[in-house]
Amino acid sequence: MYSVLLSLMQLTFQKVLKKETFSVVLEMQIYTSVVATCVSIIGLFASGEWKTLRGEMDGFATGKLSYVMTLVWTAVAWQLCSVGVVGLIFVVSSLFSNVISTLSLAVTPIASLIVFHDKMNGVKIIAMLMSFWGFTSYIYQNYLDDIKESKTKADAKDASTSSCC
Template sequence: MDLDVNQEATEINSDHEHEIGNHHQSIVPPPRRQYQWYLEMVIYALFVLSGQSAATLLGRLYYEKGGKSKWMATLVQSAGFPILLPLLYISVTKNHTANSTNAPSTLVIVSVYGLLGLFLAAGTILFVIGLLYLPVSTFSLITSTQVGFNAIFSRYLNSQKFTPFIINSIVLLTTSSSLLVFHNDSGESSKASKGKYAIGFLCTVGAATGYALILSISQLFFRKILKKQTIRDVLDVTIYESLVATCVILVGLFASGEWKSLKTEMEEFELGKSSYVMTLVWTALAWQVFSIGIVGLIFKGSALFANEISTLTLPIVPVLAVIFSMTR
């Protein structure tokens, strides 16, 4: 009888330990998933750094060699999304259809994509105007403040908890960016009038604020509305918000009448017609690489982390510009 009782107690304890083990495994992801998460974060970060750096350098090349259209410079930042369409069929996974019963309505998804696209179009044209009317140093200094704006939006929209490490990284990134910009400000002056300088300042501040808001809304969309975890969803957000932004920018291009001067601009481009087209094409592709990276970092990490990685391109671009100028 005692043997039966002891055996039963042993079985209960083993079952209890098995349940605890299963519960522990559900909380702590296996090492393989952790390695996969780190690998994806590294890939997305490289996309952000390489895409934004290349796009910025090509954008400067466009203006230096004769490009003048503000709307064309804006359009290339979102018009490259068709290159991502084939990836939609490659990235179909089982997880994409797993929670179809809890999926948000089509109206909600369309509304979010439309909102993100409108913000993207508005922020892009504001950035272009700011860069046109401000010295590069002043423009970069104001742009670096978007980390602070993003921290505020992340606190209230995404319930971001501020640890000492996060606060330290925000302060270091903003301060180092400011010091770098002031160091590069030697002898640089703005040729714009005071009125245009004020417009450029306000547009850049508005763009930095709007871009920080886009990142926080994207994180809110992933966590609270979409509630999915696949690469397909990263592509969906990137493509559809770019589609909406491209449509809005095309309306501005034709309404402003700048499309009439594009042919003359291409013929007068210092590097030739083919180089003019290729500059725009590669700029558009580079911005799409950046878009996938930034959306992926929001998806796997947070909007604040994605913005901090994006800020790291500030010291990278001048270094690359010097290297390429030496190789000419």
């Protein structure tokens, strides 16, 4: 679904917005964030989970301030990540943005292992290997495409020089 969302964003940039500015990237991020916030708030209140938020905050091991700071900085980090993802769609493509996002899924467990001394289990290792494999496949396919394009250009250049002389 995430890949479909990224492709739809690229389609929106190309067919609907038709502008090439950084403000368009920020507008796209703002619109998707507002929709996601509304859906989340509706879900929070519809499920009744809003009643448990106070208990969750009180039960947080490092205190209420730490709980709030965790929520705030998580939101800020996600917004920065989302702006980067949308920016990659704008500048390169949705495929490249998805490849980079997938690669970051492999970096996250490694960072948590180093920073938080998190335990590495089999599922994390398999997920990391799959994301590295996907990234490597993407890079290799770009390499093959570049070789094919260079050969096509060289053949066209040879054909044009041999026909004119």
